[in-house]
Amino acid sequence: MSMGFPYSRAVSGVLDLTPYQPGKPVEELEREYGIASAIKLASNENPLGPSPLALAALHENGESLARYPDASGFALKAVLADRLGVSARQITLGNGSNDVLDLLARAFVAPGEIVVFSQFAFLVYALVTKAVGGVPLVVPAVDWGHDLPAIAESAAARPKLIYLANPNNPTGTYFPKSDLDSFLKRVPGDVLVVLDEAYCEYVERSDYPDGVRLIQQHPNLVVTRTFSKIHGLAGLRIGYAVASEEITDLLNRVRQPFNVSSVAQAAAMAGLEDPDHVSRSRSNNDRQLTRTREFCVKLGLEYIPSVANFLTVKFGEQSSDIYDGLLRKGVIVRPVANYQMPEYLRVTMGRPAEMDALFDALAALSAA
């Protein structure tokens, strides 16, 4: 890459960045391959879409679009605070939870300071760290999951912040409450621990910890969640962080005042009023995960055990051919070579018919 202007003028962390590679949009595949209706299983979105209540709220609030949104997110924060058993002063709203992950780095990490996360952890942690000139310290994974004792040991390097994903994307791995408890006891109280729970609503394990309940006991803990996944509102961009009032105060100093649109706030509030939609989405996910695991076993494909809404499957050296073959058949999955996992593809759980189409396409490709 040329180091002339403007690269010579960019801050050093930015030169080191590779832009986040999103899943291929349906429209792009349809345009490129002349496919009438593509199936997207590439971005861990909810195949059932948003709750009908959220859609109604979107329409009802359309007329207010000429006005700026409520910068304080008063109404949504009140509902969230009530549900989560925290004060509204402990909640920071974001333009997706990506935004709050970024705010955390911007509020707390200065150039040259260390930020810890696991190998195979969600790529945005590296991105937001480097963008502020922070130095990533990547702790090797164990069985694709976070090695919490080793991450706790890395606190000896005096990091400013530690990002943990539970479950993690793209591996779908999770850690139980007992491990998180011991971890939080070991990490010094002046190191921020950010627990990313983007997929928490999908997890059905009795030992899965609810991070929000641990905040009072551990004031250095920040929990991030999103409306993009089980609530099916990825396109609207809304997520949030829960933390102490003091951390929240600092995050709100760097937050852009109108970072969450009025319609996103209204739809999120409505979505929270529809627990049936959440449970329908969870049951569909469970069923499709089971079917996909069974399909993999039948075809002799290895996969990484996942508790989220996707399964990461090993295709070995054929993985990029399989990815291309699936595209030609109108199915978009996600390569994870950018996670140094070139032999794997990540598959988001879709509707039953979408999964049928994936299985048929995979069976045809592996028979070819």
Ligand SMILES: Cc1ncc(COP(=O)(O)O)c(C=O)c1O
């Ligand atoms: C682990 C994890 N955290 C956070 C996010 C960010 O999602 P959003 O910005 O849509 O809330 C994602 C999205 O894929 C994710 O996989």
